Amino acid sequence: xxxxxxxxxxxxxxxxxxxxxxxxxxxxxxxxxxxxxxxxxxxxxxxxxxxxxxxxxxxxxxxxxxxxxxxxxxxxxxxxxxxxxxxxxxxxxxxxxxxxxxxxxxxxxxxxxxxxxxxxxxxxxxxxxxxxxxxxxxxxxxxxxxxxxxxxxxx
Numbered sequence: 293x294x295x296x297x298x299x300x301x302x303x304x305x306x307x308x309x310x311x312x313x314x315x316x317x318x319x320x321x322x323x324x325x326x327x328x329x330x331x332x333x334x335x336x337x338x339x340x341x342x343x344x345x346x347x348x349x350x351x352x353x354x355x356x357x358x359x360x361x362x363x364x365x366x367x368x369x370x371x372x373x374x375x376x377x378x379x380x381x382x383x384x385x386x387x388x389x390x391x392x393x394x395x396x397x398x399x400x401x402x403x404x405x406x407x408x409x410x411x412x413x414x415x416x417x418x419x420x421x422x423x424x425x426x427x428x429x430x431x432x433x434x435x436x437x438x439x440x441x442x443x444x445x446x447x
Contacts, residue, residue: 294353297361305398306354307391308367366398 293304328337357363368390373383 293350293363297353297358302360303362303364304357305364305366307395308365309372311365311367364398364402366394368394 293306296304324340325337328334354363354365368387370390372387372390373379374387375383
């Protein structure tokens with residue numbers, strides 16, 4: 293995200309498993325740090341420290357973006373059922389469904405307000421069926437994608 297902002301992005305969409313307001317140091321890490329303080333696994337502890345520091349910096353960047361940068365977060369309303377390792381198929385399928393619902397909600401809510409530098413941009417339909425193109429701005433069917441076209445609503 294910081295690289296995208298450095299390159300001049302005006303809007304960034306972040307897909308997350310939890311909202312950015314949720315950041316904490318897990319208790320298991322604090323215990324592990326005490327147990328492994330001077331062991332040969334100290335590089336692992338250092339790696340987790342680096343991960344935590346980087347994660348906190350990104351969290352703060354999301355909460356207070358520089359300048360006029362807008363950051364949208366897509367995240368589920370309830371905790372996911374799956375875990376990082378060892379999840380069962382039903383939990384994964386339910387989380388996949390939840391993720392698609394979150395994406396659809398975001399698209400329906402914000403696509404009409406999306407800032408574009410061009411007057412009208414086209415995107416190919418991803419649903420199966422005949423090859424058709426739709427104006428991203430007005431949803432008017434088009435024969436071919438183009439930056440500018442002469443559909444009635446955009447005139």
